[in-house]
Amino acid sequence: PHCRDKFVRNFIVNAGIIGLNKHTAYAKKYGYEPPWFLLFSPTMRCNLNCIGCSNRQYSKDTDLPFEIMDRVLIEAKKEMGIYFIVTEGGETFVRQDMLDFYAKHNDTFFQLYTNGTLIDQKMAKKLARLGNVAPVISVEGFEKETDARRGKGVWQKAMHAMNNLKAAG
Numbered sequence: 001p002h003c004r005d006k007f008v009r010n011f012i013v014n015a016g017i018i019g020l021n022k023h024t025a026y027a028k029k030y031g032y033e034p035p036w037f038l039l040f041s042p043t044m045r046c047n048l049n050c051i052g053c054s055n056r057q058y059s060k061d062t063d064l065p066f067e068i069m070d071r072v073l074i075e076a077k078k079e080m081g082i083y084f085i086v087t088e089g090g091e092t093f094v095r096q097d098m099l100d101f102y103a104k105h106n107d108t109f110f111q112l113y114t115n116g117t118l119i120d121q122k123m124a125k126k127l128a129r130l131g132n133v134a135p136v137i138s139v140e141g142f143e144k145e146t147d148a149r150r151g152k153g154v155w156q157k158a159m160h161a162m163n164n165l166k167a168a169g
Contacts (some may be wrong), residue, residue: 008129010109014083022081034080046091050150074154087112102133116161124164
């Protein structure tokens with residue numbers, strides 16, 4: 001219920017209604033429409049080494065600083081009415097400060113792509129308490145296909161993550 005309420009408040013009300021008003025005002029002022037959402041890649045680090053991953057070509061030694069993400073999102077909300085952020089990477093959950101970022105921006109809806117392997121019961125409960133984060137767990141299909149690309153046992157870990165999220169609400 002908390003996640004559903006945050007979805008309605010953040011995605012529908014903030015992004016869809018309040019944000020739309022700011023979005024329209026921005027378009028009138030500057031002559032073009034701002035984007036409806038932003039895409040953040042806070043890290044290119046990952047706990048897996050998947051075959052064919054496009055992130056392999058990027059540097060793994062620099063994360064997008066928390067302060068920069070914070071400033072960009074504050075400005076995006078205030079100026080353009082953007083309250084919807086898609087997060088990809090690397091694996092978002094390798095960064096310990098991302099939960100703090102999601103909590104700080106509790107008026108924003110975050111959809112994040114993840115391999116799911118770091119979503120244990122404790123992490124699932126933290127995400128449920130936040131309510132404004134919707135993990136999208138990547139798999140290639142079933143166990144054979146996923147494990148062939150991502151590594152043995154990854155499909156099972158992704159299934160456990162889904163179960164942990166469901167159990168946490």
